Amino acid sequence: MNKISQITRRDIxxxxxxxxxWWAGKLDETEFLSRLYDLESMPSTDPxxxxxxxxxxxxxxxxxxxxxxxxxSDERFNLLKCEDVFFLNFLCxxxxxxxxxxxxxxxxxxxxxxESLSDDxxxxxxxTRISNKPVFSGRMKYTGKASIxxxxxxxxxxxxxxxxxxxxxxxxxxxETSPYQxxxxxxxxxxxxxxxxxxxxxxxxxxxxxxxxxxxxxxxxLKITPDDISNEAKAAKSIRQxxxxxxxxxxxxxxxxxxxxxxHGKDSGFKGLQPRHAKLAVGAASTLAIYLLETHEIRKDx
Numbered sequence: 001m002n003k004i005s006q007i008t009r010r011d012i013x014x015x016x017x018x019x020x021x022w023w024a025g026k027l028d029e030t031e032f033l034s035r036l037y038d039l040e041s042m043p044s045t046d047p048x049x050x051x052x053x054x055x056x057x058x059x060x061x062x063x064x065x066x067x068x069x070x071x072x073s074d075e076r077f078n079l080l081k082c083e084d085v086f087f088l089n090f091l092c093x094x095x096x097x098x099x100x101x102x103x104x105x106x107x108x109x110x111x112x113x114x115e116s117l118s119d120d121x122x123x124x125x126x127x128t129r130i131s132n133k134p135v136f137s138g139r140m141k142y143t144g145k146a147s148i149x150x151x152x153x154x155x156x157x158x159x160x161x162x163x164x165x166x167x168x169x170x171x172x173x174x175x176e177t178s179p180y181q182x183x184x185x186x187x188x189x190x191x192x193x194x195x196x197x198x199x200x201x202x203x204x205x206x207x208x209x210x211x212x213x214x215x216x217x218x219x220x221x222l223k224i225t226p227d228d229i230s231n232e233a234k235a236a237k238s239i240r241q242x243x244x245x246x247x248x249x250x251x252x253x254x255x256x257x258x259x260x261x262x263x264h265g266k267d268s269g270f271k272g273l274q275p276r277h278a279k280l281a282v283g284a285a286s287t288l289a290i291y292l293l294e295t296h297e298i299r300k301d302x
Contacts, residue, residue, distance in 0.1 A: 003140075004084045004120045012091070012116045013072045013079075021109065023071060025099035030056055033071075036093055042076055052076060084122070085177060088138025092124060097133035106134070127169045140176035140275075171282055179278035186278075186285035187211060187253050193289040194218040197296045215250040222295050249284050256281055 016023060024032035030053060033039055042052035049055045059066045072079055079087060091113050093099060095106045113124050117138075127137040171189065174182040194214045198205045203221060205214065256277070 002081070002084050002087075004087055004117065004122055006080050008116050008120050009080050009087065012113065013069065015112055015116070017069055019112075021105075022068070023094055025094065026101060027099055029060055029071070032093065032099060033077075035096075035098075036089060037077070045076075085138070088122065088124065092136040092138055095124075095134075095136055097130050097135065101133075103133075110136070125169075125173055127173050137173045138177070139173050171285075175278045175282060176275045179275050182278040183253075183256055183281045186281040189285050189289050190215065190250060190253065193292050197221065197292060200296065211254040212251050218292060222292070222299055224295055249288060253281050253285055 015021075030039060033056070034053075037052075039053035039056070040051045044051055044055035046055050046058060049058060060070075071077060077090075079090060095109050095113075100106055100109070110124060117123055118141075121141050122138060123141050124136050124138050126134040128135050168189070171182050171185040174185065191211060191214065194217075195205060197218055198221065201221060205217060209217065
C-alpha cells in the first residue's frame with residue numbers, strides 16, 4: 001500500500017501548475033520520460049500508433065492537442081497511484097542536473113517537494129554529485145536520522161574523498177527504501193576505512209583478507225588490540241572488553257551482509273531485513289569507522 005497519499009501528489013501537481021514550472025525542465029517530454037520509462041514498449045492511446053513514444057510525438061509535437069500537464073493524469077504513467085518509489089523517482093528526475101541546470105530552480109523544487117512529502121513521512125535528499133551538482137533520491141524519514149547523518153558527515157570530513165561521500169550518501173538514503181543495500185555499503189565502509197589506514201601508513205595489506213582479518217590487522221597496525229592496554233590503565237578491563245568486541249561487530253556486519261546485503265545474488269524467495277536492522281548495521285559501521293580513523297589520526301606519527 002502506498003504511503004504517499006493522492007492528496008500529497010495532487011498538491012505537488014497543483015503547485016507545479018500554479019507556479020508554471022515545466023516538469024521536463026530543459027528536455028522535451030520524450031527525452032525526459034525516456035530516462036524513466038521504456039516508451040517504445042508502452043501502449044499508445046491513439047490507434048494510429050503502436051507505442052507511447054509515437055503517441056506522445058503526435059499529440060505534443062505534431063498536433064500539440066494535449067495540455068502541458070497531461071502527464072499528471074495519463075493512466076499509463078499513473079503518477080497518482082503508482083508505487084511510492086516510482087513517484088519519488090519522477091520527482092527526483094525533475095531536479096536532476098541533466099534536466100534542470102539552474103541551482104535556484106532546483107532549490108525551489110526541492111523545497112516544494114519536501115514540504116509536501118513531509119506529512120507522509122518522506123523526503124528527497126542529495127545522494128551524490130555530478131560535476132559538483134546534486135543528484136537526489138527519495139526515502140522515508142527515519143528515527144535516528146540526525147545521529148547517523150552526523151556520523152556520516154564526520155567520516156566525510158576525515159576522508160575528504162568523493163568516493164566515501166558517495167558511500168555515506170548511498171548508505172543513508174537506502175536505509176528505508178533498500179535496507180539490503182544499506183547493509184552492503186556498511187560493510188564496504190569498514191573495508192574502505194581499514195584499507196585507507198594501511199595506505200596512509202604506507203603499509204601493505206593482503207587483498208585476499210576477509211573483513212574480519214582486515215579488521216584484526218588494522219587494530220594491530222594502530223596498536224589498539226586488547227593486549228596493548230596495560231593492566232595499570234584506568235578501567236583497563238572495560239577497555240579490553242570494548243576492543244575485544246570490535247571483531248565481533250565486524251564479523252556480525254559481514255555475516256549479515258553475506259546473508260542479506262547487496263553483495264550476493266539472491267534466489268526468488270529472498271526476503272530482506274527491515275529498516276531497523278539496516279539502521280543497526282549502518283550505525284555500528286559508522287561508529288567503528290570513526291573510531292578507527294580518529295585513532296589513526298592521533299597515532300599516525302607513531
